Amino acid sequence: MTRKRPAGPGGGEAPGTAVDGPEAGGAPVRDGGEAAAPAQPPCRDPVAEVVVDIAAQDVDRVFHFLVPPELAGRLQVGHRVTVPFGPRRVEGTVVGFAPVPEVPPERLRPILALRDPIPVLTPALIDLARWMEERYLCLFVQALRAMLPPGARGDRVSPAPRRWVRLAVDPAEARARARELAGRAPRQAAVLERLARSGAAGGLPQAFLLQQAAAGPEVVKALERKGWVVVEERLPVLDEPAAAAEPAGPPPPLTPEQAAVWRKLEPALRAAGSGDDPGAGGTAPGRPQEGDQGSPASTRAGEPAGAPPPRCGAGVPAPAGGGAAPQAFLVHGVTGSGKTEIYLRAIAAVLARGQGAICLVPEIALTPQTVARFRARFGNRVAVLHSAMTPAQRLATWRAIRTGTKPVVVGARSAIFAPVPRLGLIVVDEEHETSYKQEETPRYHAREVALARARLEGAVVILGSATPSVETYHRALAGELGLLELSRRVGERPLPAVELVDMREEFEAGHRSIFSRRLLELMRQRLEAGQQVLLFLNRRGYHTVLLCRECGFVLRCPHCDVSLTFHQLASGRLVCRCHYCEHRQVPPATCPRCGGVALHPFGLGTQKVEEAARQLFPGARIQRMDADVTARRGAHEAIYRQFAAGRIDILIGTQMIAKGWDVPGVTLVGVVSADTALHMPDFRRQERTFQLLEQVAGRAGRGSDPGQVVIQTYSPDHPCLQAVADHDYRALFDLESAARRELGFPPFGHLIRAVVAGAERPPVERAAARLAAAWRAALAEAGVEGGSVTPAAPAPIERLRGRWRWHVLARAADGPALREATRAALASLRPHWPRDVLVQVDVDPYSML
DNA sequence: AGCACGCCGACT
DNA sequence: GTCGGCGTGCTC
Ligand SMILES: [Zn+2]
Ligand SMILES: [Zn+2]
Numbered sequence: 001m002t003r004k005r006p007a008g009p010g011g012g013e014a015p016g017t018a019v020d021g022p023e024a025g026g027a028p029v030r031d032g033g034e035a036a037a038p039a040q041p042p043c044r045d046p047v048a049e050v051v052v053d054i055a056a057q058d059v060d061r062v063f064h065f066l067v068p069p070e071l072a073g074r075l076q077v078g079h080r081v082t083v084p085f086g087p088r089r090v091e092g093t094v095v096g097f098a099p100v101p102e103v104p105p106e107r108l109r110p111i112l113a114l115r116d117p118i119p120v121l122t123p124a125l126i127d128l129a130r131w132m133e134e135r136y137l138c139l140f141v142q143a144l145r146a147m148l149p150p151g152a153r154g155d156r157v158s159p160a161p162r163r164w165v166r167l168a169v170d171p172a173e174a175r176a177r178a179r180e181l182a183g184r185a186p187r188q189a190a191v192l193e194r195l196a197r198s199g200a201a202g203g204l205p206q207a208f209l210l211q212q213a214a215a216g217p218e219v220v221k222a223l224e225r226k227g228w229v230v231v232e233e234r235l236p237v238l239d240e241p242a243a244a245a246e247p248a249g250p251p252p253p254l255t256p257e258q259a260a261v262w263r264k265l266e267p268a269l270r271a272a273g274s275g276d277d278p279g280a281g282g283t284a285p286g287r288p289q290e291g292d293q294g295s296p297a298s299t300r301a302g303e304p305a306g307a308p309p310p311r312c313g314a315g316v317p318a319p320a321g322g323g324a325a326p327q328a329f330l331v332h333g334v335t336g337s338g339k340t341e342i343y344l345r346a347i348a349a350v351l352a353r354g355q356g357a358i359c360l361v362p363e364i365a366l367t368p369q370t371v372a373r374f375r376a377r378f379g380n381r382v383a384v385l386h387s388a389m390t391p392a393q394r395l396a397t398w399r400a401i402r403t404g405t406k407p408v409v410v411g412a413r414s415a416i417f418a419p420v421p422r423l424g425l426i427v428v429d430e431e432h433e434t435s436y437k438q439e440e441t442p443r444y445h446a447r448e449v450a451l452a453r454a455r456l457e458g459a460v461v462i463l464g465s466a467t468p469s470v471e472t473y474h475r476a477l478a479g480e481l482g483l484l485e486l487s488r489r490v491g492e493r494p495l496p497a498v499e500l501v502d503m504r505e506e507f508e509a510g511h512r513s514i515f516s517r518r519l520l521e522l523m524r525q526r527l528e529a530g531q532q533v534l535l536f537l538n539r540r541g542y543h544t545v546l547l548c549r550e551c552g553f554v555l556r557c558p559h560c561d562v563s564l565t566f567h568q569l570a571s572g573r574l575v576c577r578c579h580y581c582e583h584r585q586v587p588p589a590t591c592p593r594c595g596g597v598a599l600h601p602f603g604l605g606t607q608k609v610e611e612a613a614r615q616l617f618p619g620a621r622i623q624r625m626d627a628d629v630t631a632r633r634g635a636h637e638a639i640y641r642q643f644a645a646g647r648i649d650i651l652i653g654t655q656m657i658a659k660g661w662d663v664p665g666v667t668l669v670g671v672v673s674a675d676t677a678l679h680m681p682d683f684r685r686q687e688r689t690f691q692l693l694e695q696v697a698g699r700a701g702r703g704s705d706p707g708q709v710v711i712q713t714y715s716p717d718h719p720c721l722q723a724v725a726d727h728d729y730r731a732l733f734d735l736e737s738a739a740r741r742e743l744g745f746p747p748f749g750h751l752i753r754a755v756v757a758g759a760e761r762p763p764v765e766r767a768a769a770r771l772a773a774a775w776r777a778a779l780a781e782a783g784v785e786g787g788s789v790t791p792a793a794p795a796p797i798e799r800l801r802g803r804w805r806w807h808v809l810a811r812a813a814d815g816p817a818l819r820e821a822t823r824a825a826l827a828s829l830r831p832h833w834p835r836d837v838l839v840q841v842d843v844d845p846y847s848m849l
Numbered sequence: 850a851g852c853a854c855g856c857c858g859a860c861t
Numbered sequence: 862g863t864c865g866g867c868g869t870g871c872t873c
Binding site: 062216 | 860
Binding site for chain 3: 052053054055056059085086087088090183184217218221
């Protein structure tokens with residue numbers, strides 16, 4: 001009954017196979033390592049709990065491995081290791097220890113090697129991965145992977161695949177054998193032929209080779225048996241750490257309003273991570289995982305407080321605050337009110353207490369200017385995590401963070417996982433930005449992860465925005481976040497006047513130009529006065545909508561209330577369909593609201609606007625700035641420089657001109673059309689329109705001139721645009737809140753979207769229908785309040801990367817219950833689920849494409 | 850007989 | 862995510 005597998009024979013342990021041994025990279029790293037992971041005592045438990053780096057449902061759990069003698073007392077939670085797994089070796093992460101194995105001792109196999117001398121993840125991050133698993137319905141290992149530095153990751157991301165195949169005979173002989181085999185073993189022949197053709201003495205990666213020869217692994221096995229090829233394993237290596245630091249810089253004085261905000265923030269910062277919060281109660285740190293198996297005696301990261309005497313390798317040192325109420329704040333500050341100075345002070349305060357901080361900024365705002373601001377204050381204690389860095393740079397930076405050398409981290413979304421040792425503060429600037437949502441698995445939102453991580457580590461969170469997301473402001477009103485208002489701009493500069501131009505009147509008057517008469521007139525004035533004009537255009541949506549030119553009407557889905565998009569089918573038929581559900585209808589010939597006949601597709605590109613502008617202002621220097629133009633490296637900066645130097649009269653652009661921090665102000669901003677934003681097929685459309693337009697409006701104003709904003713629209717009476725005209729965030733919030741409450745959208749309900757994808761359409765369609773049925777049944781079974789599931793429907797992007805895609809949306813009032821029912825539905829489907837059809841689950845979806 | 854392929858379960 | 866084992870059905 002024992003299937004013992006002696007490691008040696010047949011298995012071909014090639015000499016080049018050696019992985020980093022325990023000795024690898026000894027001395028220099030250890031000092032830093034100790035400083036970095038202060039709370040981890042050496043561990044003497046004989047069994048390590050390891051999660052292997054394989055993203056598959058049935059191995060997504062802890063496996064026990066023997067701690068080999070050379071690692072005893074050195075191995076820590078968070079270490080990356082190589083372990084034997086079935087017939088091969090895989091990478092994995094140590095997530096805990098146990099005094100006794102969960103399997104009979106003879107089945108225990110030893111850890112083969114340490115991959116990196118420093119524990120790559122902190123115990124707190126491993127707790128966070130558990131939280132993500134529950135919150136985003138992803139695999140535990142997917143959450144862990146999202147946290148790993150590039151290069152430490154195994155599998156496909158690593159520089160070299162594991163298995164390589166090379167010829168054991170010379171290419172000429174291989175070709176001869178291939179010819180012999182061509183008749184009865186065509187696959188083997190193809191493999192030999194491909195190897196002979198490659199000419200590389202080292203051979204080819206097995207995965208690549210098999211794909212090229214369209215063969216399965218048994219083909220290589222057969223050739224190996226015949227002694228014509230050799231199979232061997234090769235592993236990538238990690239490199240070494242970075243240097244030390246020194247501080248810099250003085251702080252400017254605060255305005256009275258900033259000072260008031262600071263007075264509320266400062267006590268919380270003083271309590272951060274100390275566990276002496278007045279509210280410290282008995283709440284366990286991470287919400288205990290449902291279905292969390294493993295021997296009760298085992299120790300893992302994030303052992304709930306109150307468990308038996310902490311064993312070695314246990315989680316965060318008494319997860320700070322002992323589970324105190326989250327110390328989280330929303331700084332709602334209008335543009336130019338000095339939020340950044342508040343962040344900088346807060347960071348300085350935690351640094352002074354020997355703690356670290358993470359500051360998230362949207363990718364688009366991670367400019368040299370932004371970085372300079374942090375460096376001016378904190379010198380080389382600042383680490384910047386940037387997507388444009390090479391893997392080697394990223395890894396070096398990451399090490400400096402992990403060892404505590406650089407306690408201030410500035411970066412975009414994924415910087416939320418920076419392994420800062422004693423985390424005291426997380427700042428999420430522009431918290432409403434949708435770029436904080438990751439659009440691939442694990443589909444997390446960095447703001448939500450920030451709040452969870454801060455809770456686990458006892459850190460303070462500061463969310464900042466001039467136009468907070470409805471979700472966040474709702475929490476602030478509910479008292480979950482401390483609401484701190486900065487309503488005055490530094491220097492008391494007034495906000496620009498906003499004027500709405502009714503494009504229906506233009507239509508009626510027979511003016512079919514992109515520019516209204518009013519906008520043209522103002523442009524002319526400003527240009528004559530030698531001033532600059534900014535024209536803003538919403539990025540063209542993925543699809544267009546039908547818009548009535550006479551009254552501004554747009555078709556909406558009767559179930560979901562989002563705009564229907566307009567399509568011409570291959571057959572020539574026209575349809576309008578919902579991005580959320582299965583609803584579709586024939587476009588009406590006349591407008592259902594006004595009866596007019598001007599119901600046409602609506603959409604505008606930057607090129608069109610540029611053409612029109614050139615025609616109307618032949619003498620003006622006009623520059624377009626959109627994704628096409630800025631694709632060239634440096635184009636972005638070059639255009640800004642030209643604009644700042646006054647060498648451009650009219651700048652035409654999309655989102656990016658609104659979001660850069662460093663664009664010089666102009667006296668006239670023209671929004672060519674607010675309607676693309678206003679009619680996005682998205683339940684957040686009003687919030688997003690407001691945010692976008694407020695941000696664009698923020699570009700207006702130069703010197704003492706507050707500037708002027710003109711917004712063209714077919715819906716000038718729309719309350720969302722009225723709110724923009726009044727710069728009234730609260731009005732927008734009330735409006736959007738009411739709409740979402742009505743329909744059970746966040747924050748008044750929760751959404752989960754599932755995409756079913758596969759190479760063939762019929763099985764995908766069938767699987768999606770099964771999913772919808774099982775999901776509906778699970779919600780009913782659990783009696784989830786307000787639970788509903790749409791019928792399966794083709795996703796708005798029905799074909800993507802060679803796959804057919806269908807989707808299903810579920811909605812319910814209670815988030816945890818909805819997730820639980822979703823888990824149950826997915827589990828119930830597992831038995832006969834086709835292997836080549838995959839399900840992508842998106843909790844709190846932003847994009848429905 | 851030998852080979853290829855698809856389907857399943859196991860991996861500590 | 863891969864591997865081996867097994868059953869099926871094909872070709873020389
Ligand atoms: Zn719908
Ligand atoms: Zn109409």
